Amino acid sequence: MLGNLGFAQKQRLAYIDFCLLFKGAIYRQDLINRFEIGLSAGSRDFSIYKNLAPNNLRYGAREKRYFQTPDFKPVFKHDARRTLIKLANDISDGFDAIGDIHFPVEAPSSLNLPNIFIVARLVQAMLNGKAVSVIYTSLSSGSGARELVPHAIVDNGLRWHVRAHDRKSQSFRDFVLTRISKVTIKDTAESNERAHKDEEWKRLIPLQLVPHPKNIEHPKAIQLDYGMESGQLLLNVRAAMAGYLLRRWNVDCTERGTLKGAEYQLWLQNRFTLRDVNNLAIAPGYKD
Numbered sequence: 001m002l003g004n005l006g007f008a009q010k011q012r013l014a015y016i017d018f019c020l021l022f023k024g025a026i027y028r029q030d031l032i033n034r035f036e037i038g039l040s041a042g043s044r045d046f047s048i049y050k051n052l053a054p055n056n057l058r059y060g061a062r063e064k065r066y067f068q069t070p071d072f073k074p075v076f077k078h079d080a081r082r083t084l085i086k087l088a089n090d091i092s093d094g095f096d097a098i099g100d101i102h103f104p105v106e107a108p109s110s111l112n113l114p115n116i117f118i119v120a121r122l123v124q125a126m127l128n129g130k131a132v133s134v135i136y137t138s139l140s141s142g143s144g145a146r147e148l149v150p151h152a153i154v155d156n157g158l159r160w161h162v163r164a165h166d167r168k169s170q171s172f173r174d175f176v177l178t179r180i181s182k183v184t185i186k187d188t189a190e191s192n193e194r195a196h197k198d199e200e201w202k203r204l205i206p207l208q209l210v211p212h213p214k215n216i217e218h219p220k221a222i223q224l225d226y227g228m229e230s231g232q233l234l235l236n237v238r239a240a241m242a243g244y245l246l247r248r249w250n251v252d253c254t255e256r257g258t259l260k261g262a263e264y265q266l267w268l269q270n271r272f273t274l275r276d277v278n279n280l281a282i283a284p285g286y287k288d
Helices: 007-022 030-036 039-052 078-087 116-127 218-225 239-248
Strands: 056-062 066-070 131-140 142-155 162-168 171-176 178-189 202-211 233-238 266-268
Touching: 007 030, 007 039, 007 116, 030 039, 066 078, 066 239, 078 142, 116 131, 116 142, 116 178, 142 171, 202 218, 202 239, 233 239
Parallel strands: none
Antiparallel strands: 056 066, 131 142, 131 178, 142 162, 162 171, 202 233, 202 266
8 A cells, every 4th residue: 555655645654664763653733833834634644654553553532642552563664773863962853664765875883683573662752751671781790670761862983872861770871782682661761860850961072182292294274174174072071971982082091191092083182081980981081
């Protein structure tokens, strides 16, 4: 039946599919506002979607919106890499599932992409302020059940994490998405478990990056690479993300820029700003 539909209608159906998968619900008005269509056209789209997948949604008369059912199976294939990038950039259209315009641009292959259905459950929990029960496999303790209150999906440049309050340790931590094998949405999160209590997430720290003082023969090239002004690049980053950024860009965090190697093109000039920041074991050369 999909083959008989026009491209614009497929886009609208993909949007319904995307919202049910990642939000767990969708208002008819969401579709109408998103595509600037009439009420009758919106109703027709939901009818077509229900014909395509009758077990995917149910209408809640009291809430006046459509909800995902326990038997939900996506009508469209949502590409994991593209969808994660869109979620990270607050784009919720699902259009990649029907073939966006393809540009001749390539990126390095990801070695580990998380299960899109695991991500969807976590996003649903975030949007609805819920806790989740997960099966998580860690390097230190193996597989076990944990209760988390997730509040953000994080791309650290090498892999995807979820930032969450961990009820076991009573702290905010990062959990690798590919190590989560099961997600069950649970109770409503307590106030002290939500993002506004995550101090490392809220706190912004300034990073002053400059061309490496010893490894770079022509610093002007590095200044052009990073769009530096007055020979430096100033960034404000979340304290919880600082270590990841410094590692991703191989920023020398030693006191006098003493790391050797062509990969170290940047030096952190104001390393004192890293005091009282956690997860810096991965920052190149940093010692407290």
